[in-house]
Amino acid sequence: MKKELAVAIAILMIIPVSILGVRTYEYENTSAITAPPQNVTVVVHVEKIRALSVDEKEPTFYFKVLINGSDAVFWQDEYTGKEIEIEWPVASKKINYSNSVIPIQIELWKKGRIDRPCDIGRGSSPYLAGKSITIFYNLTTGEWYGDDYLNDSDGYGHASGFEDGNYNENDCEIWFDIQESIPWEMAGRMTYWDKVKYGLDPSKNYDDMDLDGDGIPCWWEDKYGYNPLVWEDHKNLDPDNDGLSNYEEYETSQWYSDPFARDIFVEVDFMKAKYPWQQDYVFPKESQWLIENAFAKHNITLHIDDGWNGGGDFVPYDDSLTGMELRHIRWKYFMNEDEHNWKRGVFHYALMCSNIYWSSRPAGGRMFYVDSITVGVAYVRKWTWALELQGSNYYTALASGFMHELGHNLGIFHSNSPGCDNDNSRFPWQEDYWKYGNYKSCMNYRYVYKLVDYSDGSHGENDRDDWSNLDLTFMDREGW
Secondary structure (H helix, E strand, C coil): CHHHHHHHHHHHHCCCCCCCCCCCCCCCCCCCCCCCCCEEEEEEEEEEEEECCCCCCCCEEEEEEEECCEECECCCCCEECCEEECCCCCEEEEEEHHHCEEEEEEEEEECCCCCEECECCCCCCCHHHHCCEEEEEECCCCCEEECCCCCCCCCCCEEEHHHHCCCCCCEEEEEEEEEEECCCCCCCCCCHHHHHHCCCCCCCCCCCCCCCCCCCCHHHHHHCCCCCCCCCCCCCCCCCCCCCCHHHHHHCHHHCCECCEEEEEEEEEEECCCCCCCCCECCCHHHHHHHHHHHHCCCEEEEEECCCCCCCCEECCCCCECHHHHHHHHHHHHCCCCCCCCCECCEEEEEEECCEEECCEEECEEEEECCEEEEEHHHHHHHHHHHHHCCCCHHHHHHHHHHHHHHHHCCCCCCCCCCCCCHHHCCCCCHHHHHCCCCCCCCCCCCCCCCCCCCECCCCCCCCECHHHCCCCHHHCCCC
């Protein structure tokens, strides 16, 4: 009798209302299923914070989190830095399953003489003038909607202050996840009702299993709306057209990639200085942040690996690298002398070197392979004084040069944009300097080393919309 009662309760409880596109389930074959839990603990894990338009060098942040209207922060921890990864969840609250859908509000605050809220939202939330995010979590499906939702173009479990189009409001971005913890040990990502739907044992953890044999574990497929019991061709699916298949998105998910939001990964290596007392040729964080912010404004997450996955190697000093030497460096330091290296087609490669020569003259950078670029740091250092007279600086110049060369890896060339790499647009006494003045892009020699941005095509005659025409799949082309 108790068993039949449990099944009856299960059938009644697992048909939730469909709200704004959130998955709803109708379950069958519910016999011999463990009785559902009465309560569940909802856990909010903010995995990473990145400052966007926060001026301080070492800002300090803390969170306020409301779950179902109540303060749910574990303890008032503080996090210091421009880019912070957080190991432990920040909030949790026990909820009765009868609530079905509950609101969760996340705020990020910056400490100071007067603590101020950071902008992490798209502006729809009624709280804090739209700076916080409010989402609605479905206890049955384990999904949420609101200021962030599945298939969101900037990523599921990702919120950015740049989404509202205002870029100077103490903007930050956060990566977060929400999961349920129920009385059973090792419950896993799938909710009780997910497991009932699929005819699985609700008391078991299936996260790391690949039940359908398609190469992707259950936790990833469940999170992103795929059925973990139905085979999908994930090695050829690329719903966001960013050149990364679903399988590659899974491989890089530890670094916050998303199958429905565009990601670009770049491994960066450096060069040793000629003498020990000289500065090595590296890529400073200040320059990296400038480029990452430029992409973030267009819902593209640029991930620069300067040491967290093989990047950050130092190659021996060379005063003037040739194209052949650059290819040898790529083969040794990026591909690890393995043509089947998994990073091929996933990561771009960049080398910060001393000098290079191109067309028999010194150059500030070049694309030397379909997925690889180099920037001549000594070249930028040499001309920094002149760039400062034009309103630029060393960090901006390095970032702009890097972004210019990366633009070639993303399909921008003189052949499809006459204002790009135009030798007749370098100086005011040249005709094309004025002809392509509206092409406000670092791909234009007039603006390279001064502007960390591509153009959006809105500036008038002879402009080009670089951002809309980026080809993130370009590095997959063969024949190089």
